[in-house]
Every structure is written in C-alpha cells, then in structure tokens.
Amino acid sequence: MINGEIMTTVKFLNGSRDILGNIVEIHTKTSRVIVDFGMMGRYKKDRVDSLLKSQILPDLPDLFTKKSSKYQQQAIVLTHFGMENLNAALYLQSDIKIYVPAYGLKLYQTLVENDLIQPLDAQLLELPDKLTIGDLTVKGFASDSDVFGVQSLLISDGPHNFGVSGDVRVNGPHRDEVYKWIRKFHKKELELFLFDATSYSFSKHCQLFAVDEYTLRKQFADLVVQRRDLMVINLDIFNVDRVVRLVKKAHHLDRKMVLEEAFAKVVKEFFPDLKLIVLAESRANKKAVSNDFEIVSLKDIKQTPKKYVLQNSFGNISFLKKLPSGLYLHSNGFPEISSDRDYDCLRNVLKKHAFQYIDFSASGHANKQDLVFLVDAVKAKKTVPWHSYHPELAISAIKDLPTKFVLPKLDKKLYFK
Template sequence: MTTVRFLNGIRSIEGNIVEIATDSSRIITDFGMVGGYTAGSANSLISRHILPDFPDLFSDSAPAKDNQAIVVTHVNFDNINAAIYLKSDIPIYISAEGYKLYRALIENQLIQPICNNFKVLPHDLIVGDLEVKGYPSDCDTMGSQSLLISDGIRNFGISGDVRLNGPNKDLVYKWIRKFKKVNLDLFMLDATAYSFSNKCKLFATDENDLRVQFIDLVKQRRDLIVININPFNVERLAKLCLKMIHYDRKMVLEYEFANVVTKFYPDLKLYVLKESIPDKKTLSKNMKSVQLDEIREYQNKFVLQNSFNNLHLLVNLKAGIYLHSNGFPQISYDQDYQFLREFLFNTKFQYIDFSASGHAGKKDLVFLTDAVNAQKTIPWHSYHPELAIQAMKDLDTELTLPKEKEVIEY
C-alpha cells in the first residue's frame, strides 16, 4: 500500500508539505514552516502546526522509515526553513541550479546556512520502493522543478510553484507533457491565484511587463531610481542589468548581490556600490565600483539596488522612487514592512510596488490542470482552494480537497 499524507498547505500558501510513503519508504516534498521561521522547541512547534508532524526527524528517535528523503521543489527560505530543526541525517535533494543558488547566497551571507544535508537531485532518485524525477520548471526562483514520484505502479505529480507567463514557460510545457503521458493517479497543483477575489489585482504583472515598465521609468524619470529585489530571483536582476546597457543609466548592485549574479552570468559587466565592498575584498574583472557621492551628484545616471539592511544609505541621497520588487520585507511581515514604509515617507522616497508573481494566473491554472488530465487533482497552496475546484468542475479529472493530516490510501 502507498499512502499520501498532507501535512500543511491545504488552506495556506506557506509550508505546504506532503508525504508519499510505503511500509518501508517515504518521500517528503518541501520542508518549510508555517508563518515563517519561529523560535521554540520542536515539540511545541509541532503541536502548534508550525513544524510538520515528523517527530522522529526533530529528535534522536529511530527513523520512521528505513528509506527516506526530502525533495524540494525550489530553494526559497520559506520552503526549507524547517530543516533548521532537523536532528535526523535525512538527505534533502534540490536541483543542481537550486543547489548552486543556495551555495551562492550562503557564501555571500544573504541567507543563513540551514543544514548540511543538501544534495543535488540525480536524474532518477531511488528511495527504497519509491522513485523521484525532477523536471525543470518556471517560477520566480532559479532552479525550480516539478516532481514525479512513482511506487512502480502509481504516479504522483507535484507542480511546485509554477507560472505559464514567465521567461521559461517552455520548461513548464515539457513537464506537462511528461505528466500527461504517465496518466497521473494524483496531481497536486499550486493554486495560489485562487487565494484572492476577482477584484484583487495582486500579481497582475509578468516578468516581461515588469521589464517594459522598468524601461519606461528609466526613460521618464530624472531622479534616482532605487530597487529592492529578491536575491532568489537572480534572473530578474540580471535581465534588468542587461537592459541598462542600452540606456544612459548604470545599475549599481551591492557587493553580495553582484557576486550572486556573477555565479550565473559570469560575462555580465556589473557596477558595484563601493560602500558595500568589505575591507580587503577585490572585485572580479567584470565589475567596476561606483561611490555614493557619484550617485548623489548624478542621480539621473543610476539605478541603485538597495536591500532592507542597507536602507540607511538612502539617507544621504536625494529622494527619488523606490521599487519594491518582491524583496524583503514581504508585505506579510508587518513590523519590518511598516518600518520600511515609514522610513521611505520620512526620507521622501516614493514607494512603488514593483512585483511580478511566481505563480500562474487563474485561467492558466485551469489550462494546466486540463492539459495534465490526472485521474485525481488536488489544488493546494491556496487560501481558498475551493474556488479552484469550482473553476475546474467541468474538467475530466476528479477534484478533491483533503483535510490537513488526511491520508489517502492506494
């Protein structure tokens, strides 16, 4: 018998985790905490449904299964932060590009090390009775992947965060065809778009539109443009830098961000904020430093990438516009976000929400579900998955919404 157990994410966009298991083996997909990182004992966090209900992984107890692994759909801190509490030596597999991103972010101190168990997912991962294949996908984080898990008879598909309007949508169509071909017994779909009402305009902009809007701002504005961008979205940052080659502005990056971009785009010429370069550190041959004084004097010649920890640097610059591009703090983190807004108000910077989603829109999700055509589909990673079920009711797939910790038996 094979079981599918849902730990988190049935009615949430945080910490969605599912366990697929046989008598001797189990695969756990993704490993985040509900509500972001929270301090406390593992037992208390499990009882409060913040950590997933795997007590053997967070203690010195014997493992629940002889063969086990965690497989991550994409490397985002909110997707892996439960691993901070791990006491088990269970391996955590991520894509090769995701592993490269994780290492680059750690080396540049943009995230804290989480654990030492991360490994690159091989082409075919065998975990006892179970087999896992990862297929490159597209969301707002480099190295994202969908997962196909099989017990030799039944096939289970997990979309992970996915969008169909991104720069790598061809990768999504490839795994859709793979999933369709094996006639999935169960498809678990990222239904984030069904978290909001039809009147909500969140995530209306895609990456291409964002770049077009960015160029419009560069052409029209004569004051300083500041952008706070998510370091996990290296592709967005690199492409905005590339756009600047054709215009009379320089994109100036903080030292750590520039190093991460260089890991993936080694030939891209970058400008680095001199004040962000640590003592005794040198720049690579494709980097050139720019001082704050120069930015202050010629503000219409620059776009400055600025992270939340370096907000204080804006005090010494003439006010301009501040583009909040899925950077930290996220809007859901009220205290830090409120501080950001008050700081910008006091320094007279104009705040602009400049985001693009890593998730597919509602119509695209209906298309995706229809194209995969699994025997059973579960929309999750949503505050209101019942809206997805209502929208997809005429499709040729059984739609269901399990309860948290419910077990489906095969």
C-alpha cells in the first residue's frame, strides 16, 4: 500500500512460453489470487525441492512446504477443470482453497465417481458469482472451449481490472458466451488482458487442428452415411459437448453410438434425458439389470457392424480384437497424438486388426484470425499473449492493434497503483 492506495502486482509464474503449467499470480500486500495450477510438462513423481528447483512446480514454496504464507487471504481459481491445469495440487501442503466453475466441479466429481480420474486431496469448491479474497474480487464468465464448463476470469482490486481469457475459441457451439464476456471486458477498460495464444505455438509445418466442431460433426455425418463397416471413435470425456452431439448425430442417421459405461454415466449426469446405449463388456456389474441404458454387446456389434459407432477408450483397446475391421477415429482422446509409447501401442494394435486410422480432432483454441478480433474487441490497456510456445509471434502478428503488448517472462512482475 502506497499513500493509502493499494498496489497490485501481477507476476508470471510457470508457462510463460508453454501451453502447460500456465500460472499467473495477482496479489496485494495482504491478498493473493493464483490463476490455474498446473505443472510444467507431465506429472513427475519427485521430491518437492527438486521440482521447485527445476521449475516443474511453480515458485510457491509456501504452498508446497510447511513454510508459512505472508498473505492473510489467498485462493487458487481455475479457468476450467482439467488435470493439466490442476496437477500441481498433488503436492499441496497448504489448506488453500481451489475454486472451480460450477460445471467443472460437477465434471470432476462425476469423473471421480466413475473411476475415470483419481480424487485430489485438496479443497475444491464451486466458484461463487462473486468471490472476494481480501483486496481482490474474482468473477467468472461462461466461455467456450473443448473442455466442459470453461470460463474467463475478471479480477479486480477496485480501481484496476484484469482479464484472463482461459482456453477460448470463437467458432465453437457456445460462441455467444464468448461475445458476452468480451463486451463485459471491454466496458471494464482492463488494465491487463491475458489471452489464449495457443495458435501461435506451432510452425507452418505443424499447425494446430483447423477443423471446428461444426465441421467435425458434418464430416462425422458424411462418414456415418458413406461407410458400411464398423466405426470406432476415441473421444475425450472432458469434452462432454462433443460426445453428446456425436451421439445425437449418429442416432439421427440411424446408427447406434455405443458408449462405455463410465462415459455414459458422465454424460447422463449432465444430460439426464438423453437416451444412451452402453457396451455390455464395459459394465462394472454385468449381471445387474439396467433401467438407465440400452445394453449392446460386442457380439451384437460383430453381427451387424454397419449399425454401430463404438466409443472406445485406450484402456479398452483390446475389445477391437473381437470385432471386424473398420474405421478408427482418434478424436482428441488419449493417447495424445505424439510419438510416445502409448500412441505407438495404439497404432500397432490398429494395424494388427486392420483398422483404418483417421485423426479426427478439432481445436479448443481460437485461430489466428479470431485472435485479432478477440484482442481488438477487448481493447485492454496492456495485453499479454498467454498459453503459447511462441508468444512473440502473436505480438509480431497483431502489433498494430491499439494496445500495448507485454511479453510474458518467468517471474516478471507488472505493478499497478
């Protein structure tokens, strides 16, 4: 506090040149809000001091050790629920509260109940309409990305307003929500805006998926109509919207989309009236009578494969050996497209059983053209390209917009008084 005024500091922690572990801290002398809480790279079991030293964990020793915090009030707030932006919580020694958007918290609870993820030993709470953390207030706004329940965040110390887009796209099924928070951010005359610059992360020879959800569904419909063999699809359960829309599209075109029981239970939690079909072999209790789902077996699918689309997760890849060959759509499911061991295993299994592999993914992030619109519409005084391997490329591409660009750097601090 200077001359009776609050001085607020914005500090970039991990992920200043990455799309994992992107964490920013906004604090006054007594109050702190930490936005997102992932680790650099993938989860790695090691000593906390080693992980802090190697910057795999963010430089927040008071949260990961018994060291006391200087902040009287503090909280972690997530832009969305996903293990990649929460896995640092595995090492928490503090009782700090973690606030998650309502749909994100419900998704977490449902995934845990169905053994699709492991529970975290941390305080996860629903983000209220307006959260007050000492000198700071936080408000979330529904947005659109490839994770269910994503939100942007508006953080204020009173005289200063700071915006964080979170993962965002402008061509998705909930684009109207994006337009709403863009207008709110514009009216607030933001001091600082951190925007999702993921599309500035890849070379021209390795571009982010250009297909949007609408085009993906159209391509899916074309395949359903044209193919006469079995269709298998590997989906990301965090993208509940996509699962639901493809289920509806398949059923509309007279193909039954068969889900694994755990996936079906997650979908049912959010869409209770949707009629779903479950694979018999995926059921936890195969003898129990189900009143919620129609049950279809691998034998049924084998007899008339052209009538089905089978959702198949990597953990159940062995089911394919019991089925006739067909088309395999890898739709942002696990394993991620890379040269890692799991992905090599997947491709080997598909080759062995003569399945045709198609990368069938769509991005949850705004493309380069839409980012120009996004940044220009918000019109913050200062703007930071965030969630990018090459934030400098974003600045170079849109440098003529009426805002001052700030390149994020590890431990860099911006002061507002």
